[in-house]
Amino acid sequence: MEWFIYILNGLYYASTIFLISLGLNIILGVMGILNLAHGSLYAIGAFTAAWLITSLAGWNSPDVLSFIILLGGAILAGFVGLLLERTLISPLYNRALEYQLLITFGALLLFEDLIKIVWGGEAYYASKPFDILGKVDLSGNIYPIYFLLVIVIAIVVKLLTWLFLARTRVGIMLRAMSLDIEMATALGLQINRLRTWAFVLGAALAGLAGALVAPTTPVLLGFGMEPLILAFVVVVIGGLGSLKGAFIGSLIVGEIRSFGIVIFPEIELAILYLIAAIILVIKPEGLFGRIKS
């Protein structure tokens, strides 16, 4: 039954990566911008959650509060996303690609230091939500309930995002915009507000991912760099701008990593890049890519 745990591990890993790459892909699909500062938003979510949890630790607060706090990470990251989009990104919609990439690169550098200023350089340990949930026995294998919770949250978020985009006004408008921005403009949709929506949604998803990871590991500077790269890999594999791509891509990355570690422990990192490179060579727009080459 070990393979069952391996699959679960893969799912857990896929869950966090999915949330980040989903946000990255929404921004890419709706706005056509590859947000290099996305990892920083993830880090902001993680720091917010970790900081709130450790600050509350002394207060003897009810356990359930520490779970609600995780949402705080998503909210703050969303808010930072709002500021970022309004101030720095919105002036660049009509500018060349290199400027859009560089401004998000600049934002990334700036955020790294802002995080340092706000939360200091030390690592935050906020394992309370992880600890209080304990573990469960799954047919002889012990598994932390928190990881199961993260998987469930990711599935719920996927469903909610899907519902949001399929059923709500803003969601449908966002889809219309990503399909044909000129027509959307001519119909009188509030393009700028929708862009902000998309960016805030993407940022909040990244923040949520960070907040969910925070209880399982120390949160420290540079926290967002590795997930950003993995989200790139997911986006490349799944397809630029595709929500389905983010989902399938994350599953592929998560499970390949999980089984890769068991079967080929020596090359756990390189194998992901290798797969991404092969897919790019064969199908450069990714498995479900919508933005055409």
Place this chain on the structure above:
Amino acid sequence: MEKTRRDFIKIAGGAAIGAGTLLSGCREEEEKVVEKRGEIPKEPVKIAAVSFLTGVAAAPFGIPGNNTFEMLSEKINADGGIMGRKIELLSKDEAGGVDAQVKLARKLILDDKVDVILGYISSADCKAVLPLSDELGDLIVAYDCGTQELMEGSHSPFPVPKYELGFRTAATLGLDNIGLALMIKKYFPDIKRIAGINPDYAWGRDSWSIFEESMKKLMPQVEVVGTWWPPLFTTDYTAHISALIGAAPDIVHTAFWGGDAVTFTKQALGLGLFDKMTVAYSRGEPIPQEIGKDFPENQIIGCAGPHYFLYPPQDKWPLNKQFVDEYQKKYGKYPTYPCYHAYQAIYSYKAAVEKAGSLTGGWPTVDEVADAMTGLAIQTPSGNITIRADHNAIEDGLFGFTKLTSKYPFPILDPERIEVFPTFVVNPPVGIRTVDWINSW
């Protein structure tokens, strides 16, 4: 010697006739070069202390180490400084990667003109920075990093010293991992299966290879059932832990430290790893303090030498009591091994300067300090250290098993099962590579 070493600076300084704005500091340097013997400059002695002040290694190593440097500088200054010169401590962050550290060290020596750099927790930083000592002609003392390769050549016997001006005032990771193997042989003589999970860089790779070699010699019947190499700062070890459980070793070797050790231990607790095997932490001494009482009992812990706040017993070795008390008073925590390492570094430098200075009567040159440092032996809160001809210090090795007591909010080393391996048992002779030494057993 002196001439060649300072040539570069002289050329640059002397040639700067009428040069303008970017001249900063060259003249000052020139004056220093022509300093006469027997004089002791009035300005403070500049000591750069480089430790992780940010990032995951800050809390467990960098901050305690830097705290100790600060505490001891104040203490030395209060007692009159080094040969009357006050210490001006420049605390620098070791974060930012190897390249950033190479640049920083170069800046400290060439631009800030420090007298000595005491620093480096990361083995990678040590390997990259120590060569700069000879290149730039300044003393660099590695205080905490463990890679045995730092002072070893490519084959035995190797010529010593490797660096004329580079030192390390602590023992190598050879001690940690040979000691672990000895512990396992003593306490688990019948095991059949071992595995390793180590961070994917020099520290992890070297630690495992020394451990594996030692185990092959000491317990040839033991089989390695797997090795895992997660990158540094991995946040999700579940896949590795499940794979470990699947491989079912009796003992897992790990050189994890800091955040990685915490993440791994927490997640391993969640997945029930400790119910099925024992984990041997090669430099695990600070980890139980970081995790608290959740840290599992009966795991093997190495102390990076004989460094432990409860050993040597404070009643028997007052220096340890004094150090622990002062540190605890000032920072509210028990000193961990990086604190002891910092002590060794700054007091070795002080002792070497005083030893060399007492001969000439003035402030010694860099080379004279280096000469004095070779063969130096001083007393520290952990006992005695000796800096050998290879410019590397050697110490005893302290190991134990975790045990929860009512007295501390974290598991301490079970006093019943503490092992101290004498210096010559866990350190190779001068000029012999650790691996070759192990193979010669």
Place this chain on the structure above:
Amino acid sequence: MLLRIENLDFFVDSTQILRSVSLDVNDGEVVCLVGRNGAGKSSIIKSIIGLYSARSGKMTFKDKDITKLSSRERVLLGLGYSPEDSRVFTDLTVEENINLSTWVNSKVDGDDSFSLEKIIDIFPEVKKFLNRKGLYLSGGEKKMVSITRALALNPSLLLLDESFEGLAPIVVNRFRDAFNGIREMGITIFMAESNVRIASKVADRSYIVERGEIIFEGPPKDILQSEEFLKIVGG
């Protein structure tokens, strides 16, 4: 006067596309721009809806200067647009395509006279494929959806770009009826059409666009009678 354009110049980079275009559209009229492909008809329409911004000139709609307004503001003032190749959102259902418009106009308009039912009745066929995605519509169906979508904005002036292009003859008649229906709703139509014969059947008044300039204004049948104009606008 519903819409007035005065001396509109439009450039792409350094290339002049429209040259001092002036025209008027009155309430209740059907006005048609006639001209060959590439003469500048679409550029005029896109300038009116605000997708292109003029370098100089002035546009007034319902006596308001709209030259500097955004597309959204123009739509809210009462402009609706159906583009040349329909541009139905392919991944959205027909219903969602139409709903987009109602969401835009409902924000300002509590107008009771507006009824989606009535609008859909212009092209009742649309009801049959409300749940189909835009991707799976035929060309004619797309045109219907596109016009319905524009009507759902509750416009006073409907801008139609090449609505008859590529339609089978029988469908052309169907569309002509629809135009009458739209007129009866009190909506003014400003359209671009390269086929002068079709233009003459639906339009009250026409302008000929040639090389970015307006060279004629008058009833479409005048064009049909002039060899000179017919040579310019083609068959």
Place this chain on the structure above:
Amino acid sequence: MNLKRFIFNKRSLIYLVVLIFLLIIPFILSPFNLILFESAITFAIVGLGFNLLLRYTGLLSFGHGAYFAAGAYAVAMVGRYVPSIYSIEFLIPIAIIASLVLSAIFGFICVRHTKIFFAILTLALSMLLFALLFKFYSVTGGSDGLYIPTPSIFGVTFKRRPEFLSGPYYYFLLVIFIICYMVMKVIVSSPFGKALQAIRDNETRAELIGIRVKRYRFYAFIISGTFAGIGGSLWTFVNGHVTPDVSHWFFSGEIVYMTLLGGFFIFEGPIIGAFVFTFLKLYAMGFTEYWMGIIGVTLILLVLLLPTGLAGGVVTIFNKLKTRKVLGGT
């Protein structure tokens, strides 16, 4: 061009002044600043190559660190495994071959795409190289990287790096830099360079006038990558150490930054950018621990306010002054 015109040409005069300035640099800079200056020269060479792609071929590479790494690791590998040929006259050709081979392999894949696909593809491939350099610890030294000993130049050996860096190497570097500058200057004005610009401006038309678009992009890619490799190999001697970080996208981002900082519309822009960036970064690092923020804010301001970079800004101001003068005169 005859000699007299050459000497009195304004442009030649500027070149002469710059050359004299470059020649006396070792005498006026402090040792530390000289080392910085030397690494800036190596980045300038990278920037020259990078701009062949960005400015002259219209392709934004976000993975140029990979070819830099190829040059740098070629040096490191020779130092580690074949120390007998560890002298600069062998090392640089080896570095050129290594970066040429790598950029040929990666370029073959990348030039089939443009715009954001090209950017992401180059980024992904450089990260693949990063992962390989990182993972193959026993060969490459993993994240520790490798130590770069001081090489000999034409048989002359140096005991210590400062001796090497303070004079001989600086002039050696200067010569290579001037060669690279002139070669690139000729390339962009050669028929080949014109063909690249044609591709950048209008791919369809370029194809129609008989330029094999992908093939020429490929050539440009290789040349660009090789320049990065030369820069990388020269940089290692200054830095004394190389780690996989040079293949990380972050480093590639810095190359893009340098180029835009200087102004990629102007041939010399990336060179100016390399110098300004190197000193800006280091002095920001020395000035505050929040240096990343300073670099980030500079970058943001640059993109928002001075999209043509420093050189572009100077040219704009200069042109404005010139027109004003003309106006004033009439």
Place this chain on the structure above:
Amino acid sequence: MLTVENLNKSFGNLRAIDGVGFSISENEIVSLIGSNGAGKTTLVNLLSGYIRPDSGKIHFLEEDITSASPYMRIKLGIGRSFQLVQLFEESKVLDNVRTPLFSKNGKIKSLFIPSDKYVDIKKNTLEILKVFNLSHKEDILAKELSEGDKKVLDIAMAYALRTKLLLLDEPTSGVATQDKFKVMDTIVYAIRNEKISALIIEHDMDIVAKYSDRVIVMHEGKIMVEGEPDVVMSHKDVREHILGLSENVTEN
């Protein structure tokens, strides 16, 4: 010079080109007219090699080029311009013409010699610019030209490839009315001067009448009439279907 025999091309059910055959002689300017959807652009695409015919033959200078690549056709001397100009907008006018010349002369592989060292090619370029009335504009960027000059430059670029046959797709579209004859005068002067042939797709009947030696009229994929401009323009079917001058035209 160019001979087309019984060319056919279908897209699905649509017979875009239906048994078309014609020829163009040396130094001849032929206009191709027809209503939208008559198949003119398809025909030009077939001639320039962008699409392949279903059946039929195309001969150019005694060679069968029916299945030759666009690149091969360019080498043989078939040049084409586009309805929307295709220039190297960010490059100088000089380089817009010079680069095709380098390409034609096999010099674009030359890496290490500045373009200006190719004195002959530069001289040649300046001559071409002169022929096309673009002298003194060689140092400005192509994007800064007027629309008319852009059109002319576009054709100059095609011409620079030593074209023997030019396929011109609406050479005056987008040009202001008052400039259209000026632009055409320049183009036709160059064509006549260099003794090359041209096939011009044109809507503007003034231009067709003024500059063509011969007119080919296409309708629904077939050639309806061909002959001298006056003859063609007064042909009954042409007046009815193409110019739409008859009153009793049935709808479609």
